[in-house]
Amino acid sequence: MSKFKSIAAVVPVAAVVGWLGFTFWQAYQPAPVRMQGQIEAQQYNISSKVPGRIEQVLVRKGDDVSQGDLIFTLLSPEIDAKLEQAKAGQEAAGAMAEQAEKGARSQEIAAARDQWQKAKAAAALMEKTYQRVDSLFKDGVMAEQKRDEAYTQWQAARFTERAAYQMYAMAKEGARDETKRAAAEKARMAAGAVAEVEAYAADTQVKSWYDGEVTQVLLHAGELAPQGFPVVSVVDMEDAWAVFHVREDNLKNYNKGAQFDALIPALGNDHHTFKVTHVAAMGDFATWRTTDATQGFDMRTFEIEARPLKPIEGLRVGMSIIVE
Structure with a gap:
């Protein structure tokens, strides 16, 4: 009986000692x-590269959006006007390039030919006139001054004929290659201007580039959106x-x-x-x-x-x- 009493007395003491030891060990642990x-x-900020007035915002906070979804639209009459100007310039440049490629019209070529024939006939007449005056001069009937005047008129008519012929030949040949190339490049430049304005016009329909959830709508319909300003996050x-x-x-x-x-x-x-x-x-x-x-x-x-x-x-x- 005394043995059990001794064990019963030792167990609480051992428990207390163990608890104190664990407490000290735990206290010194890091x-x-x-x-x-x-x-x-x-996070992505959705904005427009062109300024304008917001026409409508199609999303709200908390909406899930996917790539390609339309987020908001802009109203920009200035871009529409610039697009019309650019298209008009393209049409004008295209017409000039077509004119350079086709050359002069048939009526213009015929008119140039008629001018040459007219100058040719005048030159032939002045040649005959000079020959008659020269004969009279040799016979002593006509003064030398008159002969010189007739000769000068004949030479002037010859030069006029040559100039008329060159104008006729140029009308038949059409524009130079350099002129055609310059007109074609101007037409291409005008087409690039139209494409640029069309790109700006397309950016008034702003779409999402990513999937995600709308966290902020910073501007609303009727408000002005500066260039690059975030409208939706x-x-x-x-x-x-x-x-x-x-x-x-x-x-x-x-x-x-x-x-x-x-x-x-x-x-x-x-x-x-x-x-x-x-x-x-x-x-x-x-x-x-x-x-x-x-x-x-x-x-x-x-x-x-x-x-x-x-x-x-x-x-x-x-x-x-x-x-x-």
């Missing part, structure tokens, strides 16, 4: 490192990641490619696996602490990014994420 980060995701939660600031004495555990489990309190007690995809090349003192003087340096922090290995349902931007 405290667990807890890091808190937040969720971020790729879209966030793609399929392209989400976690951001942490890791102290350098713990950075060795978070090299690029390392995996770890993390808790997202907003989504319950389940842990999710993340993979480090980026480690900042430069540290900072955004969150720093002074170390003991014997260690000789202060702790820097490095920003890391980690992406979930599997999609996480219900994930939102700004949610806290905890790693121990």
Whole structure:
């Protein structure tokens, strides 16, 4: 009976001693490192490269959009007017190029030929007149001055005939190759101007370039949208990641490619696996602490990014994420 009493007396003492030993052991263990980060995701601002008045916005906050969906439209009478000007210029340049390619009209060629024939007949008449005056001069009937005047008129008529013939030949030949090429290039330049204005006109119908969820609608129908000003913001939660600031004495555990489990309190007690995809090349003192003087340096922090290995349902931007 005394043996059982002794054991009964020893057990509480042993329990107390064990508890005290565990407490002292736990007190001297290093405290667990807890890091808190937040969720971020790729965000896109949808804007127009041309200014204008918003005609209508076709989405609201919370709407899911897909690539190619029409987001908003702009009303820009100035672009419509410039497009009409550009098209008119294209038509004019095209007509000039066609005219240069075809050359003179048949009526113009016939008129030039008639002018040449007229000048040719005048030159023939002046030649005969000179010959008659020259004969009279040789017979002593006509003064030398009259003969010289008749000769000058004959030569002038010959030059007029040659000039008329050159005009006729030029009309038959048509425009020079250089003129045709210049006219064709002007037509091509005008077509480029039309294409440019059409591109601006097409940008009044603004579509989404990405899939995502609408987070902000900054401008509404009737308001003026400056060039490049964001009208609608879209966030793609399929392209989400976690951001942490890791102290350098713990950075060795978070090299690029390392995996770890993390808790997202907003989504319950389940842990999710993340993979480090980026480690900042430069540290900072955004969150720093002074170390003991014997260690000789202060702790820097490095920003890391980690992406979930599997999609996480219900994930939102700004949610806290905890790693121990």
